[in-house]
Amino acid sequence: MTRDAVKKRHPGREDAADTLFDLIGDEMQPLQPSPTAIHVHDANSPSATYRLVRDVVRSSSLSEGLGTTAAPSTSTVAADALVSTAFIDPLLTPSPKLLFTAILSSFGLDSRSLADDSIDSFIDPIQTHFRGQPSRKGIIVVQRAERMRDIWPEHVWEPLYSLAEQALIPGQLTLITVSSLSIDHFRTSRGAAPITGPGTPISITLGRLKKQDVLRVLERDFDRLWLDFRKRRDDVDExxxxxxxxxxxxIAYDAFASDVRDIDEIRLLSACVWHPFIEPVASGAVAASAIQPLVSQSSHLFRDALARLFPRILSPLEWVQTMLRQQKGLAIREKSRTSEASLALVPSFIVLASFLASFNPSRLDVRYFLRDEASLLPSAIGPDGEEEKVRKRGGALKRKPTSRKRARIDGAIGADAAAKQDLKRQQLLGPRPFPQERLLAIFQALITEAGPEHTTTSARAQDMTRYWEHQAKAVSTYRAIEALCREGRFLVRISPWERIDGGAPMSLRTNVGYEEVKQIADRVDFDLDEWLWDWGP
Known part of the structure; x- marks a missing residue:
């Protein structure tokens, strides 16, 4: 692997790769003298940094795959190798004997020459192999280096930083440690200062990847995810x-970046969320070009991934399977709910009335929903002097300018007042509860206004107004309200279910947003915006 290939494989770490190549050499100059010790510190993604160091070290060797972190019997060494490498994990070599054996085997040396577990018996074969052989070079890479302080004895890990000087082969042997801790934390048990003297390592500190670099890393995972998607649906353009x-x-980076700093963890979370996220497209429920519906339907996935997947309450496979089942269930319920809402007239107007009751001020109910307006409007008096039951069709068409609009007219000072009023709008504060009696009164006004348009032929023979006034007070209306409350999708009951009578009136609250209730209003040919008070974009 060349220098350019390594840099391309690790987005955002191009400068770190160049620094390591300049220190230990690249494919053009693999035998250049290298420092005795290098400490690479990455507090965010040490595993990804270890892979970077591993690729750099293998690229600087004339032959790849020279070292191993497993048992010595699995190591392979090329016969013409000039640069020998050893990749060590303290968790796999917990004793000095295993450590020395793994390094010597990776260098192609006979580990049986070790007399005991002392550092001197380890240095002797190293010195014999490299000394007087300028064409030979060795690199030892230790991942999770913070572990060696707890696993290896102090008299073993501390001399490793000056191993080249002790073996009298400066420039031919290099120790590279990769850790989530800085070199300042590598103190002796006596509390002495960090490694000093000729064994002081060159410290390289890597910061957190920027957003554009993280996106480049995640982009590399698309090919594998695309192959998995194509198994389910092959008629979608890549x-x-x-x-x-x-x-x-x-979106995934914005959702995870504040809580997750490890790039490997971000890749895992993103890959797991992607499967239920793209499920509507894979099932054909949503087109691939409909980005906004996908985002709105999947916003809960990112929160759930942080709540259950990130702390490993659920395994990645178990979490993905759970979310896929939920996404499929939501799609089935959505289709069922949409078809039912288009057929049920009374529940649709109950949902509309509950939305208006939650967001319109109660002080404006007379202005919006009062039908007998003889005392308010002279136009309510007919030509024969009789009172006519007419409504102002929402009242919003005749309402006075709000304080926000007047403030905008008043100039610069009014702009501040308008900003304050904007923050007090019920649209921003959210839905508020209302008594059932108010819901029934608003529902009666709405159904009386728009009900005749949906009345059957047999009912048209009657007085339309009286017919729908009777329907608004029918038992079926109360049953529809109760059914909507028990479903919990459109309407929520605030007061306890045990309270039947004798107490405060039953309190309800709408549970739908503007976009959804607007779709319901369009299906029943109802102009929702005419009845809403102070609703803005």
Whole structure:
């Protein structure tokens, strides 16, 4: 692997790769003298940094795969290798004997020459192998270096930083430690200062990857995810799915970056969330070009991943399977709910009335929903002097300018007042509860206004107004309200279910947003905006 290939494989770490190549050599100059010790510190993604160091070290060797972190019997050494490498994990070599054996085996030396577990018996074969052989070079890489302080004895790990000087082969042997801790934390048990003297390592500190670099890393995972997606649905253009994935990775970074700093963990969370995220496209429920519906339906996935997947309450496979089942269930319920809402007239107007009751001020109910307006409007008096039951069709068309609008007219000072009023809008504060009697009164006004348009032929023979006034007070209306409350999708009961009578009136609250209730209003040919008070974009 060349220097350029290593830099391309590790986005955002190009400068760190160049620094390591300059210190230990690259494929053009693998035998250049190198420092005695190098400490690479990455507090965020030490595993990814170890892979970077491993690729750099292998690239600087004339032959790849020279070293091993496993048992010595599995190591392979090329016969013409000039640069020998050893990759050590303290967890796999917990004793000095195993450590020395792994290094010597990786260098192609006979570990049976070790007389005991002392550092001197280890230095002798190293010195014999490299001394007087300028064409030979050795590199030892220790991952999770913070572990060696707890696993290896102090008289073993501390001399490793000056191993080249002790073996009298400066420039031919290099120790590279990769850790989530800085070199300042590598103190002796006596509390002495960090490694000093000729064994002081060159310290390289890597910061957190920027967003554009993280997105480049996540982009490398698309090919594998695309192959998995194509197994389920092969009639979707790859470019369309790629556009969805690019938007998804940006959203995933914004959702995870504040809580997750390890790039490997971000890759895992993003890959797990991607499967239920793209499930509507894979099942054909949503087109690949519909980015906004995908995001709105999957916002809970990112929160759940941080709550259950990140702390490993659920394994990645178990979490993905759980979320896929939930996404499929939501899709089935959505189709069922949509078809039912288009057929049920009374529940639709109950949902509309509950939305208006939650967001319209109660002090404006007379202005919006009063039908007998003879005392308010002269136009309510007919030509024969009789009172006509007419409504102002929402009242919003005749309402006075709000304080926000008047403030905008008043100039600069009014702008501040308008900003304060904006923050007090019920649209921003959220839905508020209301008594059932108010819901029934608003529902009666709405159904009387728009009900005749949906009345059957047999009912048209009657007085339309009286017919729908009777329907608004029918038992079926109360049953519809109770059914909506028990479903919990459109309407929520605030007061306890045990309270039947004798106490405060039953309190309810809408449980739908503007976009959803607007779709319901369009299905029944109802102008929702005419009845809403002070609703803005």
């Amino acid at each position: 470019r369309g799915v790629k556009r969805v994935y690019d938007n998804f990775t940006s």
